[in-house]
Amino acid sequence: MRIDKEHILNYNKSAIENHNESFDFLSSKLSKQGHDVNDIISRLAEFQIAIPSWALGAGGTRFGRFSFFGEPSSLEQKIEDVGVLHSLTQTAGAVSLHIPWDIPSDYNAIKEQADSLNIKFDSVNSNTFQDQKDAKESYKYGSLSNVNQSIRDQAIQHNLDVINIGNKLGSKSLTVWLADGACFPGQNNFQTAFQNTEDSLKAIYKGLPDDWKLLIEYKPYEPNFYSTVIQDWGASLMLANACGKKAYTLVDLGHHLPNSNIEQIVSILQLKGKLGGFHFNDSKYGDDDLTVGSIKPYALFLIFNELVYGMANNPQNPDLAWMIDASHNVKDPLEDLIQSLEAIQEAYAKAMLIDQAALKAAQSNNDVVKCQEILQGAYRTDVRPLLEKARLNSGGVLSPINAYRALDVRGGLIKERGKNTVATGL
Ligand code: PSV
Ligand code: MN
Numbered sequence: 106m107r108i109d110k111e112h113i114l115n116y117n118k119s120a121i122e123n124h125n126e127s128f129d130f131l132s133s134k135l136s137k138q139g140h141d142v143n144d145i146i147s148r149l150a151e152f153q154i155a156i157p158s159w160a161l162g163a164g165g166t167r168f169g170r171f172s173f174f175g176e177p178s179s180l181e182q183k184i185e186d187v188g189v190l191h192s193l194t195q196t197a198g199a200v201s202l203h204i205p206w207d208i209p210s211d212y213n214a215i216k217e218q219a220d221s222l223n224i225k226f227d228s229v230n231s232n233t234f235q236d237q238k239d240a241k242e243s244y245k246y247g248s249l250s251n252v253n254q255s256i257r258d259q260a261i262q263h264n265l266d267v268i269n270i271g272n273k274l275g276s277k278s279l280t281v282w283l284a285d286g287a288c289f290p291g292q293n294n295f296q297t298a299f300q301n302t303e304d305s306l307k308a309i310y311k312g313l314p315d316d317w318k319l320l321i322e323y324k325p326y327e328p329n330f331y332s333t334v335i336q337d338w339g340a341s342l343m344l345a346n347a348c349g350k351k352a353y354t355l356v357d358l359g360h361h362l363p364n365s366n367i368e369q370i371v372s373i374l375q376l377k378g379k380l381g382g383f384h385f386n387d388s389k390y391g392d393d394d395l396t397v398g399s400i401k402p403y404a405l406f407l408i409f410n411e412l413v414y415g416m417a418n419n420p421q422n423p424d425l426a427w428m429i430d431a432s433h434n435v436k437d438p439l440e441d442l443i444q445s446l447e448a449i450q451e452a453y454a455k456a457m458l459i460d461q462a463a464l465k466a467a468q469s470n471n472d473v474v475k476c477q478e479i480l481q482g483a484y485r486t487d488v489r490p491l492l493e494k495a496r497l498n499s500g501g502v503l504s505p506i507n508a509y510r511a512l513d514v515r516g517g518l519i520k521e522r523g524k525n526t527v528a529t530g531l
Contacts, residue, residue, distance in 0.1 A: 375415030
């Protein structure tokens, strides 16, 4: 299913008056405060977030999965769904594939399809947390960290195969998330597991093309509940440093113990030029994979404050790979992703409103109250008209959720695909 330009134009006609009114009001207010509104809008339009190929179907838990009607059942249909998201929002111009869930059968055809929808292939993700059909070795007791060399070799080879697949599509990074760890004290030797992981990652790194990055994701627990080999940013950074300059840490918002100061982690990694990628989601308890901004929007804003600062002040840190990593147990996956995209853009726009010079001055004077006023002044601004303008300028719709419903996109997908299709993924 494709959303044609005509539909977008028609939809926007019905909402343009309200938009103009609220945009003019906000824009004149911000201009008076010294903001370059056009610059903020063009930076919003440039900010593209990858959609993971595994998030287009309904998500589930270990207790069950309630499938969503009209789910994409092939990679082509998944790309089609990202195309729908991108035409409406103009901010989802990339897809991130998980291998082996989404191995293309015809590379040229899939590249052409993605091209025609203006979608790039972002980071490719390997999977050594599940056993694959016909695999010689099992990952039950770990993959890159395993005590058994031939299991490590199989996991290394899988990552090299993923690089190869990504290379054919134009991806420029490999994301490694390891489920390896232990469920019980004494189950493994921490040092051996870490050293094995380091050696395995170095072997993968050797096969990384020159213009690629290796992104090392961390997570404190799950599926292992006593210890995880790459449990935090410190472990990830140590491994990235051991591999070399093309290796970076990847931050997934859900992969922290309660109350971790994620913005501080983000800030220091950028200072050291080692923040490589970002997985957005939100959570109340752990790795809940909820819609971005649905639980802690202020925390997201504070993270974006550091990201904006880093993008302006840390040329030593490369451009980041941005991706949503969420799951949707009870919502239409596409509606959920639209809400996440909107929340990310909103936090970014608000962070761009922070007067960095005034903040620096207040910090130099130890004026704590002023510092808070500056941050919260930006946070309390309703920036949605800026997001609308950015979408409008790029050919998207003023309100993606309303347009998605008005155009009955899900109804159209069900008509094309039937009710009971099931997407690959977790
Ligand atoms: C693990 O929880 C994770 O965040 C990793 O990024 C995986 O690749 C992804 O979720 C999908 O399961
Ligand atoms: Mn993740």
